[in-house]
Amino acid sequence: MTSVESGTRSLGEFTFECGESIGDLEVAYEAYGDFEPQGEGSNAVLVCHALTGSQNVASEGVPGTSGQARAWWNDIVGPGKAIDTTKYYVVCANVPGSCYGSSGPPAENPKTGEPWGTDFPPVTVGDWTRAQRRLLDELGVGRLHAVVGGSAGGMNVLDWAVQYPDDVARIVPVAAAARLDAQCLALDAIARRAITSDDDWQGGDYYGAAKPTDGLALARQVGHVMYLSKTSMGERFGRRAAGRDAVRSFPADRAAGYFPYREVESYLDYQAEKFVDRFDPNSYLYLTRAMDDYDLSEGYEGDADALAAYEGEALLMSFTGDWHFTVAQSESLAEACREASVPVAHHVVGSDHGHDAFLVEPEKVGPPLRDFLADGLAGRAVHDTAEEADGDEETEFAPVHNSLFGG
CATH class of the missing domain: 3.40.50.1820 (Alpha/Beta hydrolase fold, catalytic domain)
Structure with a gap:
């Protein structure tokens, strides 16, 4: 070593x-x-x-x-x-x-x-x-x-x-x-909006209180889609439904109980759960702005x-x-x-x-x-x-x- x-x-x-x-x-x-x-x-x-x-x-x-x-x-x-x-x-x-x-x-x-x-x-x-x-x-x-x-x-x-x-x-x-390019700028803007629209963000003054985890999780999911190719997503997930033991990270919408919870959704939820445990929402805002600029x-x-x-x-x-x-x-x-x-x-x-x-x-x-x-x-x-x-x-x-x- x-x-x-x-x-x-x-x-x-x-x-x-x-x-x-x-x-x-x-x-x-x-x-x-x-x-x-x-x-x-x-x-x-x-x-x-x-x-x-x-x-x-x-x-x-x-x-x-x-x-x-x-x-x-x-x-x-x-x-x-x-x-x-x-x-x-x-x-x-x-x-x-x-x-x-x-x-x-x-x-x-x-x-x-x-x-x-x-x-x-x-x-x-x-x-x-x-x-x-x-x-x-x-x-x-x-x-x-x-x-x-x-x-x-x-x-x-x-x-x-x-x-x-x-x-x-x-x-x-x-x-x-x-x-x-403009498409990536647009996706980064949506990711930041997910964070700042979370009620727990509180204008960035959330330290010592509830962290805006839902907003950060959504931001990470938007970013993660950018990191994968259409081919790799098709091969890994296709349109398959997730297994019975899959757990949703976010409250389901009213119609969700009727439709399948797909593997690609489960994967994105898993990645989001890992990310919110290790990263700071304000830092995500700052660093994406730096890259965009x-x-x-x-x-x-x-x-x-x-x-x-x-x-x-x-x-x-x-x-x-x-x-x-x-x-x-x-x-x-x-x-x-x-x-x-x-x-x-x-x-x-x-x-x-x-x-x-x-x-x-x-x-x-x-x-x-x-x-x-x-x-x-x-x-x-x-x-x-x-x-x-x-x-x-x-x-x-x-x-x-x-x-x-x-x-």
């Missing part, structure tokens, strides 16, 4: 992009392995967690939070794994606004001794990046070997290339995009202009069944990299698992990631395919490996 450090660092006064400040920003983190400066760089790899993830990216015997937040990428990060903690010094920090130890709505406001609630300043992806930079300074880490992250964490990765283009040699945005090109003429100062390499990974962050969005981002003269590979993975593929299919994510971290774009698995995805040998992005479809 490699060495593991788990704790919270106080980073002093922090001014958010909204202009508001707090006197002492605390960031919870975990670090795995041993830090080794290497010339002008280091062996340090920053992993950026997804929307409701935590700093506990790999278990390695470290007590952590429950549910998916605990060891959420344990099949990717660890000794001998794609992000090898015997080779790299791996850091994952809980972002400001979350509820796993970093400053956020459920944390104590030192001026009042009560939870911040909605008095906590609005946060952005840019705030996440600057907080991570401050934490790494505290840990003695300068230039990073790589920054890796999926989903909202992939946006965080892109922001590193814009804010600190000289501080990272390689970036890996996984299942991410330069911005959310992110736009790589903000302040620039376009995506390529935003990436123009970055001189490292990029590996983009997308999944064919992901309609939350699509292959087309990743390819658009890859084209922006090419226009900005950023060396890039776009590795498309054939998968029916939807957006969750980057979490549940480590055997497909691991090889290209491992090779890219070790050898950059020269890594064999970054480009290794049995045949071109479209039959065109001039394809500019890493095509789909036919074995990913069982071939």
Whole structure:
């Protein structure tokens, strides 16, 4: 087992992009392995967690939070794994606004001794990046070997290339995009409305009282549907009714007794029940707003202009069944990299698992990631395919490996 450090660092006064400040920003983190400066760089790899993830990216015997937040990428990060903690010094920090130890709505406001609630300043992806930079300074880490992250964490990765283009040699945005499209913005808005419409939300001042669990549960169910593909839902649930022992999480509507309680409903209720036990409703509001607001090109003429100062390499990974962050969005981002003269590979993975593929299919994510971290774009698995995805040998992005479809 490699060495593991788990704790919270106080980073002093922090001014958010909204202009508001707090006197002492605390960031919870975990670090795995041993830090080794290497010339002008280091062996340090920053992993950026997804929307409701935590700093506990790999278990390695470290007590952590429950549910998916605990060891959420344990099949990717660890000794001998794609992000090898015997080779790299791996850091994952809980972002400001979350509820796993970093400053956020459920944390104590030192001026009042009560939870911040909605008095906590609005946060952005840019705030996440600057907080991570401050934490790494505290840990003695300068230039990073790589920054890796999926989903909202992939946006965080892109922001590193814009804010600190000289501080990272390689970036890996996984299942991410330069911005959310209108459909995903709409679904996030419905999820937030579910929380704020819950009578127990009380304008965000519910701490010490009943938590708005019904609203948070519905928000999670809306989000979870976005993470699955139509194919995977059809194969897993179809139209089948749930078993006799299935339990409804919510009061049934008047007509429910006549109609079947389906497996897909039971699954969503189960996921919601797990989620409300581990996550804070206000944090969900804050973090979805941060993700929705992110736009790589903000302040620039376009995506390529935003990436123009970055001189490292990029590996983009997308999944064919992901309609939350699509292959087309990743390819658009890859084209922006090419226009900005950023060396890039776009590795498309054939998968029916939807957006969750980057979490549940480590055997497909691991090889290209491992090779890219070790050898950059020269890594064999970054480009290794049995045949071109479209039959065109001039394809500019890493095509789909036919074995990913069982071939």
